[in-house]
Amino acid sequence: MGINCGIVGMPNVGKSTIFNALTEAGAEVQNYPFCTIDPNTGVVNVPDERLDKLYAIYDSKKLIPAQIEFVDIAGLVKGASSGEGLGNKFLGNIKEVDVIVHVVRCFEDGDVVHVDGSIDPIRDIEVIDTELIFKDVETLDNKITRITKMLRSAKDKKELEFELGVCEKVLAEMNKGINARNIDLAEDEDLSLRDCNLLTIKPVLFCMNVEESSCVDGNELSNRVVEYAKGVDATTVLISGKIEMELVEMDIEDRNDFLSDLGLTASGLDRLIQCGYEALKLITYFTCGPEETHAWTIKKGIFAPKAAGVIHTDFEQGFIRAETLAYEDLIAAGSESKAKEAGKLRLEGKEYIVQDGDLLHFRFSV
DSSP states (O other): OOEEEEEEOSTTSSHHHHHHHHHOOOOOOOSSTTOOOSOEEEEEEOOOHHHHHHHHHHTOSEEEOOEEEEEEOOOOOTTGGGTOTTHHHHHHHHTTOSEEEEEEEOOOOTTSOOTTSSOOHHHHHHHHHHHHHHHHHHHHHHHHHHHHHHHHHOSOOHHHHHHHHHHHHHHHHHTTTOOGGGSOOOHHHHHHTGGGOOGGGSOEEEEEEOOGGGTTTOOHHHHHHHHHHHTTTOEEEEEOHHHHHHHHTSOHHHHHHHHHHHTOSSOHHHHHHHHHHHHHTEEEEEEEOSSEEEEEEEETTOBHHHHHHTTOHHHHHTEEEEEEEEHHHHHHHSSHHHHHHTTOOEEEOTTOBOOTTEEEEEEEOO
16 A cells, blocks of 8 residues: 655745655755745655565565655645645645644754744644644535535435534534544544545644754754644654755665764654554565565554455455464574474464564465
C-alpha cells in the first residue's frame, strides 16, 4: 500500500528544507512566503535493518524496501479557508494525504523572517488547526444540506437520518474548535464520515524544527509543542533541518559517526518514518526467496488474505494458507531450513492476523 505524508506548516518554518533533506529532491528553498506553490513530491525507501539481514540470509538477487511518499505542500496563512494566500490549493492538497506532518518552527533566527513577525509555535499550530476546522465545517454544512434535501423524497430514511445525526454531532463539536480526530465516535459513525474526507480526522505528527544545539533534548519552544500535542492526540518528533541537510552530503559510515557524535541513534528521516508508521498503525511483513527480498506495508490488525492482497488481488481471492515464520525465529535459527527443523514454520489460515516482521509465503488458487 502506498503511504503519503503531507508536509505542512506556516511559511518560512523550514518545510522545504526538511523535505529536501528527507528526499534529496531539490525543492526550491527561499526566504520568502509561498516559495512552494505546487506541491513537490519525493519517494523515500523505508529504512529497516531487518530487510538487510533477510537479504543476506536468502542471498536474494533483488532487495525491495517499503516506500513512503512525502509531499511538500504550500505554506498556509490565516484566512486560508476563505482563499487567503494559497489557501484553497493548500487545503485541496491536504485532502490527498494519509498523514499530516506539521512542521513547527522551534528555533530563533533573525535572518529567516516569520510571516507573523515573531516565533510562537503554539500560535502557528492553532492558525493551521483553525483553518482546517473551518474547511471541515464547510464540508459538513454542505453534506447536511444535501442529506436534508434527499430526505424529502427518500422512501427509506433510516440510513440518511443516521448520517445526518452523525454530521450534526461532529459539526457541533467542531464549532467548539475540536478536531474531528478528537471527537469520540462509534465505529459505524466513523464509517459514515469517510466520504467527507475531513482534514482534521487525519493523524497529525508535529515535526519540531530546532537549531543544531537542541537536536537531542529540544528547547523551551519544542517542549511547549510536546505538551500541546498530548492534549490533541498528536505525535511529535524532534528534527534539525540543518543537520539533515548536512547528512545528505555524507556517505553511510560518516553519517553514522556524525549522528553518534551528536548523541543521536537515528537520522530525522528514520525517526519521522517510524512516527508516521505509528500514527497510521502500520506494520511490515516480508516475502523472501532467491529472486527477491521484499518488504510490504499493511495496516496493523488485518487478516492474512487481506495482507496477501497487497501483493496481488489473486492472492487474496484465492487464498488457501500462509506459510508463516517470525523474523526473530529465523534470526535465532540462522536459516529457514533450520527454523523448519525447529518447528518454527507455521501454516496459518484466513483468520490469522499478520504480525510485524512475519515472513510469509502465500498458497493460493486462481
